[in-house]
Amino acid sequence: MANYLSVYGIISSVSPFYTSVSGSSCSLLLSVNAQNLGQINFVVTPQTFVLEQHTFRPGERIIGVYDTDVPVPLIYPPQYLAVVMAQNSDGYEAALDYFDEDLSNAAQTIKLNIPADGSTQVVLANGQNYLFSPGEHYLFILYMSASDHIPAEITPSKIIVFCSDNE
Incomplete structure (x- = not known):
């Protein structure tokens, strides 16, 4: 069974996440200042569930969920594959x-x-x-x-x- 962790933070930047040499991508890289983890990155792919199909922007509060069993690259800042992303302006x-x-x-x-x-x-x-x-x-x-x-x-x-x- 998968183990999921919720992360709360504020988006510092949104940029394309290049997965091929073609110069285009269907994925995004969200840099987030997380409450308890510091700076982290979420990779948002077409398979990521985005609550209410929200378009993310820098400065927004978010909830990001990732599977702790999925391997991650050993880089800084840490980079996690987002399973669920949601805007969190209400403090949920x-x-x-x-x-x-x-x-x-x-x-x-x-x-x-x-x-x-x-x-x-x-x-x-x-x-x-x-x-x-x-x-x-x-x-x-x-x-x-x-x-x-x-x-x-x-x-x-x-x-x-x-x-x-x-x-």
Whole structure:
């Protein structure tokens, strides 16, 4: 199972990320001043999920998520392949993990509470409403606060459901 880490910071620059000698690229390099990591770079490819298809600009607060199991080049600043990127002007916390049918993450450190009143927006990666329980999927969650005990109880503001190819 993949291990994802969320990074919070401010974009310092956005530039093309050249992957071939042709002089063109479909990927971007976002340089970020991360809160706890200092200067880092995110490579944003066409496969990166970008919340609400946002166009990033220098000076914006962001959340970047990368897979800690993917090898990274030994360079400074560190360069990570972005799995999820989101603008974070509202100061959200975020997590990407697999959640079981009881809405607990794989490490049993987070338990989701989804109110019946519809205040938590639950959508697919393509932006369409998800009409079932989001459990048994990888979920990207945005939330403002969590309880202090383990597992942390979280009432997310938004949940993005990543379905497998055979669903």
